[in-house]
Amino acid sequence: MQSRTKKIAVLGLFISLSLIFSYIESIIPVPLVVPGAKLGLPNALIVLVLYAYGIREAMVVNVARIFISGFMFGNLFSIVYSLSGAVFSFVIMILAKRIKFFSVKDVSILGGVFHNVGQIVVAAFLVSGMSVMAYLPFLLVAGVVTGLCNGILAEIIYKRGIL
Amino acid sequence: MFENVFDMNERKSFLKKHITGITIGIVFGLALVIYLLSMLFTGDTGYVIVLVDGQEQGIYSLHEDREIRIETDRGDNLLVIGSGQAYIKEADCDNQVCVHTQPIKATGGQIICLPHRVVVRLKSKEKSEIDAVTN
Numbered sequence: 001m002q003s004r005t006k007k008i009a010v011l012g013l014f015i016s017l018s019l020i021f022s023y024i025e026s027i028i029p030v031p032l033v034v035p036g037a038k039l040g041l042p043n044a045l046i047v048l049v050l051y052a053y054g055i056r057e058a059m060v061v062n063v064a065r066i067f068i069s070g071f072m073f074g075n076l077f078s079i080v081y082s083l084s085g086a087v088f089s090f091v092i093m094i095l096a097k098r099i100k101f102f103s104v105k106d107v108s109i110l111g112g113v114f115h116n117v118g119q120i121v122v123a124a125f126l127v128s129g130m131s132v133m134a135y136l137p138f139l140l141v142a143g144v145v146t147g148l149c150n151g152i153l154a155e156i157i158y159k160r161g162i163l
Numbered sequence: 164m165f166e167n168v169f170d171m172n173e174r175k176s177f178l179k180k181h182i183t184g185i186t187i188g189i190v191f192g193l194a195l196v197i198y199l200l201s202m203l204f205t206g207d208t209g210y211v212i213v214l215v216d217g218q219e220q221g222i223y224s225l226h227e228d229r230e231i232r233i234e235t236d237r238g239d240n241l242l243v244i245g246s247g248q249a250y251i252k253e254a255d256c257d258n259q260v261c262v263h264t265q266p267i268k269a270t271g272g273q274i275i276c277l278p279h280r281v282v283v284r285l286k287s288k289e290k291s292e293i294d295a296v297t298n
Contacts, residue, residue: 134271137201
């Protein structure tokens with residue numbers, strides 16, 4: 001019973017922390033080749049929760065984060081947009097985690113890459129054109145870089161075993 | 164015996180040790196392939212399409228230097244095509260957003276003048292804009 005209470009409290013903290021990360025990211029413009037590319041710091045937390053707790057818990061944090069940050073800093077469109085990337089990346093991360101030789105870092109990299117792939121697929125539908133696909137190679141590289149950063153971060157925290 | 168076990172571990176951990184590098188390599192390779200493919204398909208950037216109210220008003224080659232006056236019921240824009248890029252030089256609208264838009268030179272690039280409902284877009288081939296709208 002006590003551990004259940006602890007889990008709820010910790011997950012609540014994770015949601016609020018990821019909201020803070022979302023907020024920080026929304027006010028810091030990252031000058032990258034691709035417009036709108038972000039570090040995706042909340043994803044480091046998602047990876048961490050995925051490893052420390054499990055799929056269900058990570059999904060709760062993920063969905064809660066997207067909706068709350070969407071209502072606070074964005075609009076309905078941005079919710080749909082980030083949800084598309086998050087769902088895509090989350091499914092890939094669950095699958096990748098099952099493969100034994102993937103470490104936390106690799107799962108995070110794949111998550112970052114497929115987050116961008118998911119978003120660009122949805123963007124292609126919304127803008128109704130394949131011209132957005134020209135961004136894909138840059139987004140793939142950006143996904144690797146951000147995924148690696150987040151993965152290293154998540155791995156360090158996970159290996160400390162404080163959760 | 165001991166050596167054998169060590170060897171087994173070594174072999175098992177090879178994939179584990181380098182999996183991050185392999186993953187990154189594959190994604191980078193994929194990115195490069197897609198980039199080269201997209202270069203291949205959009206290599207012949209060549210047409211400037213002018214849309215007014217969503218209707219195709221004219222189509223011009225990007226490689227012939229010229230100035231085009233786009234006349235609409237709401238106002239005029241002066242489109243300049245030169246040295247492989249296109250931009251709006253003048254517009255008699257209030258916000259001047261289209262004039263300040265960077266020159267477009269790659270396929271998919273576009274300049275939009277909302278007050279006059281003018282869209283200037285680059286296409287790789289001389290095909291109807293309808294295709295792009297429906298798919």
